[in-house]
Amino acid sequence: MADDMNQDVNVETQNAEPEVIETVTVERQSAPSAIKVPVSLEEQEKLKKLGKKKISKAELKRQSVLLILGAIFFVYGIVFYYLPLAGWFMAFQHFTMKNEFFDSFFHSRFVGLGKFSFLFRFDLLKEAFDQTGNVFDALAQWVDGAMFIRTLRNTLGMGVLNLVTSFVAAILFAILLNEVKNKMGKKLVQTISYLPHFLSWIIVTGILRETLSSTGIVNEMLRALHIVEDSYNFFLEPALFWPIVAISNVWKETGWNAIIYLAAITAIDPCLYEAAEIDGAGRFNKIRYITLPGIAPTIVILLVMNIGNVLNAGFEVQYLLRNGVIQKVAETVDIYVLEWGIGKGDYSLGTAAGMFKSAVSIILIIIANKVAKKSGQSGLF
Amino acid sequence: MSKINKDEIALNYGANGKELTPEEIQRLKRLAKKKSHRLDAGGWIFVICNTIFLILFALVTLYPVINTVAYSFNDGLDALRGNIYIWPRKFSVESYKTVFNMHGIVVGARVTVLRTLIGTFTALVANALLAFVISRKRFLFKSSLSLFWVITMYVNGGMVPVMILFKYLGLLGSFWVYIIPGMVSAFNVMVLRTYMQDLPDELEESAQLDGAGYITIFARIISPLCKPVYATVALFVAVGQWNSWFDAMLYNRLNPEYTTLQYELMRLLSSVSKQGGNVGLASQAAQSTQVTTISVRSAASVVTMVPIIIVYPFLQRYFVTGLTIGGVKG
Incomplete structure (x- = not known):
């Protein structure tokens, strides 16, 4: 290490050589900005190649520490993030676990798309269509019969419901909180609003169960208002499960999600509000024409990011709150993977389901990004 | 009205081209402020409704937590009768004694x-x-290595391949499954990178002229300047570690010596009939003393949430900056 440095310093002070290194790097760095002036594609390539060719040994030595660290993180990433991707190959096998990694990998039976056809059960769809002759009836029957399709519907349904409610709640909360002039009160409400974010879903679902139980506050209020006689069991009503999940999400994350919007609102130029006031804009017009457009870019970026996560969001709450009665509306893709892929040991089926989920997520995020860009906002990439 | 308007114009455009003295500016600003703070009837209704709404919001957030406490x-036994709201009816610490003896x-x-x-330390x-x-x-490889990690934010292999990988790496049934796989997270890296990129380059250059290597630059120059963002990332990781239970269930279900607090709490709280043995856990504890399922569950919940509730209000400014960097810029 110390040797390295000494050499570098010596070279730089004595010889003319390092000068060359310096200019090379400068050239490399300035090349992209120079490209803004119309330069043909071939020329760009040439410039890039020139830059690459002239990486000298001294430069490599100089950043050897960076290269070594980079290599370590590259290997780490390959092992923990990219090797599981290679594991997608299992989706096309009937994977059986053996003691040796390569043994189980290469000697498992290849089944092609067999696992996927078990997931999607298009045969059921066809059968249902032959029976009923009506597309919608057939689809309904298919969703009812094919378990994976049902979990897909639940995941998407709850994901979209959560996305919409949590976005609206967070934006509304940020705008309303921003209107508060009393600094102490504002700070206090905000601090309280973060609290549930730091609680685990285990605690939140536990609290939720107590709140909605027969001795919980909700049932007590309903009894006091004579809406119910005895007590209402919220977890036995399939139609209520999705809203309950959405509401618990709103309860847990609204304050946290509002942080970014509040920061974005603070960044809006106060002159705009003053100008609007002089033009006679009231409170609501200021929100409508200044605050909302001001935070629109933030909203769009977060929306694009979260749309890619719609399928990922369906696990903890559903897993912790589900019961036998509402199983059909509560089970999500991740629960399916856990039960079939790991619980029942059909690793290939679990992999296939996970792989499909990942693929849908990527497609969703790309579409969302395209739409965002088309509507004139800057997207994620 | 005309007076204020004149003053306002004077504030914005100067009085007949004459320079305003600082005192005059102060006076005009006060006037303008006064004006903007005056509310009409509609404004009052809004302020009152808004205040009531936000107070309700805070109450709905706080009540269930206080109720659990x-x-x-x-x-x-008394708790079984219900009707306990924000204060215990018959005070007792038996439930806590039971919990700490489990x-x-x-x-x-x-x-x-x-x-x-x-x-938290290794991840940081x-x-x-x-x-x-x-x-x-x-x-x-600045941009290629960045892209390599950004991709991991959006694509992942899924539960099953990851678990099989851990099995062959020997991570199943060990403590290190909680530490090593989650050490690098692309989101946190991007937050840190954005912050580090905004530091002036001259810091690095002058240190290099003084003969410092990259490790020295990292430890002595960049890191001290990154304290706020380090605190942010540490907070994110620590909360995640404290609250996680799924990895304990998935990878260490058969190794009770590596169970986690949240997973134990889950076993205590879950009333799903399928996991019948776990319901027994709470009632088992309840049989020996005069505590009941509900009081034991509440006490265990409080024990797991107290450390975080105590710490987070003091770290507020850190996570606010962290989220702003990560969400808006990244």
């Missing part, structure tokens, strides 16, 4: 504290080093 300090909870608490400390070092590497302008 109240139940946890209440006598177990073997699983004690082991889980130790594992959770350990994984939070070790996991790893994320910061990676962010440091990809934020160096000279680094040859």
Whole structure:
């Protein structure tokens, strides 16, 4: 290490050589900005190649520490993030676990798309269509019969419901909180609003169960208002499960999600509000024409990011709150993977389901990004 | 009205081209402020409704937590009657005694504290080093290594391949499954990178002229300046470690010595009939003393949430900056 440095310093002070290194790097760095002036594609390539060719040994030595660290993180990433991707190959096998990694990998039976056809059960769809002759009836029957399709519907349904409610709640909360002039009160409400974010879903679902139980506050209020006689069991009503999940999400994350919007609102130029006031804009017009457009870019970026996560969001709450009665509306893709892929040991089926989920997520995020860009906002990439 | 308008114009455009003295400016500003703070009837209605709404919001957020605390300090048998709101009716700490005597909870608490400390430290070092590497302008693979990690934010292999990988790496049934796989997270790296990129390049250059290597630059120059963002990332990681239960269930279900606090709490709380044995856990404890399921559950919940509730209000400004960097810029 110390040797390295000494050499570098010596070279730089004595010889003319390092000068060359310096200019090379400068050239490399300035090349992209120079490209803004119309330069043909071939020329760009040439410039890039020139830059690459002239990486000298001294430069490599100089950043050897960076290269070594980079290599370590590259290997780490390959092992923990990219090797599981290679594991997608299992989706096309009937994977059986053996003691040796390569043994189980290469000697498992290849089944092609067999696992996927078990997931999607298009045969059921066809059968249902032959029976009923009506597309919608057939689809309904298919969703009812094919378990994976049902979990897909639940995941998407709850994901979209959560996305919409949590976005609206967070934006509304940020705008309303921003209107508060009393600094102490504002700070206090905000601090309280973060609290549930730091609680685990285990605690939140536990609290939720107590709140909605027969001795919980909700049932007590309903009894006091004579809406119910005895007590209402919220977890036995399939139609209520999705809203309950959405509401618990709103309860847990609204304050946290509002942080970014509040920061974005603070960044809006106060002159705009003053100008609007002089033009006679009231409170609501200021929100409508200044605050909302001001935070629109933030909203769009977060929306694009979260749309890619719609399928990922369906696990903890559903897993912790589900019961036998509402199983059909509560089970999500991740629960399916856990039960079939790991619980029942059909690793290939679990992999296939996970792989499909990942693929849908990527497609969703790309579409969302395209739409965002088309509507004139800057997207994620 | 005309007076204020004149003053306003004077404030904005100067009085007949004459320079305003500082006192005059102060006076005009006060006037303008006064005016903008005056509310009409509609404004008052809005302010009142808004205040009521936000107070309700705060109450709805706080009440269930306070209610749990109240139940946890209440006598177990008495708690069965319900109607306990924000204060215990018959004070008792028996439930806490029971909770602290449960073997699983004690082991889980130790594992959770350990994984939070070790996991946060290693993750912070790893994320910061990676962010440091990809934020160096000279680094040859700056953009390719960044992209390599950004991709991991959006694509993942899924539960089953990851678990099979862990099995062959020997991570199943060990403590290190909580530490090593989650050490680098692309989101945190991007937050740190954005912060480091905004530091002036001259710092690095002048240190290099003085003969400092990259490790010295990282440890002595960049890291001290990154303290706020380090605190942010540490907070994110620590909360994640403290609250996680799924990895304990998935990878260490058969190794009770590596159970975590949250997983034990889950076993205590879950009333799903399928996991019948776990319902027994709470009632088992209840049989021996005068505590009941509900009071034990409440006490265990309070024990797991107290450390975080105590710490987070003091770290507010850190996570606010962290989220702003990560969400708006990244």
